[in-house]
Amino acid sequence: MTTSAPPSRPAPAHPVTFGPITFVPGRKGGRYPYCHSLVVDQGAETWVVDPAADRHYFRELARTRRVTGVFLSHFHEDHRKYIHLFPQATFYGPLLEEEAFFSMDAIFRFMGITDPVFQDYWRRTLIHDFLFRPPANFTPYFPGQLFQLGEVTLEIIPAPGHTPGHSCFHFPAQQVLFLADVDLTPFGPWYGDAASDLTAFEATLNDLRAFPARTFLTAHEQGIFTEPEFRTGLAAFHQVVVQREARLLEALTAPQSLARLVARRLIYGKVKQPRFVYDHMEGQMVAKHLDRLLGQGLIARTPAGFQRLP
Numbered sequence: 001m002t003t004s005a006p007p008s009r010p011a012p013a014h015p016v017t018f019g020p021i022t023f024v025p026g027r028k029g030g031r032y033p034y035c036h037s038l039v040v041d042q043g044a045e046t047w048v049v050d051p052a053a054d055r056h057y058f059r060e061l062a063r064t065r066r067v068t069g070v071f072l073s074h075f076h077e078d079h080r081k082y083i084h085l086f087p088q089a090t091f092y093g094p095l096l097e098e099e100a101f102f103s104m105d106a107i108f109r110f111m112g113i114t115d116p117v118f119q120d121y122w123r124r125t126l127i128h129d130f131l132f133r134p135p136a137n138f139t140p141y142f143p144g145q146l147f148q149l150g151e152v153t154l155e156i157i158p159a160p161g162h163t164p165g166h167s168c169f170h171f172p173a174q175q176v177l178f179l180a181d182v183d184l185t186p187f188g189p190w191y192g193d194a195a196s197d198l199t200a201f202e203a204t205l206n207d208l209r210a211f212p213a214r215t216f217l218t219a220h221e222q223g224i225f226t227e228p229e230f231r232t233g234l235a236a237f238h239q240v241v242v243q244r245e246a247r248l249l250e251a252l253t254a255p256q257s258l259a260r261l262v263a264r265r266l267i268y269g270k271v272k273q274p275r276f277v278y279d280h281m282e283g284q285m286v287a288k289h290l291d292r293l294l295g296q297g298l299i300a301r302t303p304a305g306f307q308r309l310p
């Protein structure tokens with residue numbers, strides 16, 4: 001079966017409101033190191049979701065509103081870039097990732113970074129480019145938990161796979177679902193951390209198929225989807241996983257080492273820089289497919305490398 005990719009459009013250039021919820025487009029079209037953010041404004045108090053869209057926007061928000069809550073969908077740096085602008089707020093992040101909001105070592109563990117040179121590079125990147133610092137007030141959230149601000153209810157919808165605690169935020173009264181990094185991009189699902197889980201990600205995609213909402217918001221690229229666009233976009237997004245696995249099986253008609261598979265960029269397609277970072281992410285993602293194919297008995301590990309079974 002093939003699913004034709006839906007027509008995608010760029011994110012809007014300016015904030016878009018859905019009642020009390022404002023979608024704030026991230027810089028660079030919401031591409032890394034930025035993401036689209038949400039603001040929930042109820043007058044006396046304001047909440048922010050994944051504040052990494054735009055420094056100027058959030059500086060102004062911090063100057064003019066009383067931001068009391070910052071909700072983080074998961075620990076990734078491109079979703080917490082501007083948390084330092086809200087030192088008075090309470091930060092809410094997934095219980096399963098609590099350590100990664102405080103500790104570099106926990107981040108390395110989640111990501112699977114063991115090489116000291118890579119660790120040093122990543123430490124400097126987080127401090128210099130993302131102003132990493134542990135939040136003063138942190139409260140972990142858990143699946144199904146409800147938070148209330150004025151007329152707005154925020155419900156935690158667990159969506160594991162991208163990271164273990166990755167969560168979507170549902171606003172039932174507004175019929176809005178923030179999908180975070182179930183981002184429906186043409187690239188497809190990203191599971192490049194050691195703690196990412198391909199099978200859990202696919203289960204999340206299946207669970208979301210019938211989700212009752214009218215507006216679906218993502219953290220990257222297009223950003224705003226109507227319900228029909230979401231249904232088509234989700235199917236195409238899921239199909240990317242199937243296509244990756246087909247390319248991998250094709251490559252394994254002859255035995256291949258993991259290093260050789262990584263060099264072929266079956267996932268990323270092209271070589272991006274810094275190369276060792278992309279080697280790491282490509283390797284993590286390919287390895288998850290290999291593990292699954294080994295478990296299914298579709299490939300074998302031979303002295304010459306991984307090989308497809310007849």
Ligand SMILES: [Zn+2]
Nearest residue numbers: 074076162181
């Ligand atoms: Zn992420």
